[in-house]
Amino acid sequence: MEKSSDLEAFILSLRTEGEEELRKLKVQVEDQIADMIALRRNEVELEIGNILEQHSRILAKEEAFLVSKHRGKILEAIEGLQLELCDRVRSMIESKLDSLLASDSYKDSLERLLSEVVQKAGASSTVVVPPSQVESLSSKGYKVQGGTLDRWGGCIAIDEEGGAIFENTYRGRLERLFPEIVRELAIMFDEVLEKHEFISERLRIS
Incomplete structure (x- = not known):
């Protein structure tokens, strides 16, 4: 009877440790995904900024040309x-x-x-x-x-x-x-x- 109790306790311990490891792994994966999303967002924002700056320079040149022309x-x-x-x-x-x-x-x-x-x-x-x-x-x-x-x-x-x-x-x-x-x-x-x-x-x- 005692052996059965010890076995059950051992199985419960393994299950608990497994669930804890699984939880930690899940948190780690979620953190990695969040970091990847944040990094991608920064890259997208940077790219948008570059595009806007290019358009601003183009518009400034066009404005200068039109003003000079007229x-x-x-x-x-x-x-x-x-x-x-x-x-x-x-x-x-x-x-x-x-x-x-x-x-x-x-x-x-x-x-x-x-x-x-x-x-x-x-x-x-x-x-x-x-x-x-x-x-x-x-x-x-x-x-x-x-x-x-x-x-x-x-x-x-x-x-x-x-x-x-x-x-x-x-x-x-x-x-x-x-x-x-x-x-x-x-x-x-x-x-x-x-x-x-x-x-x-x-x-x-x-």
Whole structure:
């Protein structure tokens, strides 16, 4: 009876050891499989990274080629934007002058122009002003006469023979001032490009 018990205990011990070895082997195999999967994942990720980098270089070359190819058109477009901006600013100024012409402030503004003319040409000079303003300005002691002046009016000092010696019309002032406005707008445009360096860099204009 004791021999039978010892045999059963021995068999149980062998079975237990076998199951333990089997468990260890299973864990080892699972670890190896996990390592292989992780390694393969790293290899795949590395390969994907290489492919993306290659495509990025190709796209960068294509972009540089296209920008270089169309650089002239890009610069032309930028110049077009600058001109459009200048046109809009001029249009805004002209609209303000139109509003001034129709407002009650026009008389005061015109008198300031007239004072500048008198200072330049002398108090004895005759000054041409819009006919609608002759009576008002004459009553203030100015030597004026009515005449046809372009669009917004202003004033022009004339000599005894009727020749203009000093012009101070709104259009004349705008024409003299506008080149300075264009230069200022160009400077502002350049400052925008400098502030946003990526624009110049992407357009290859820096």
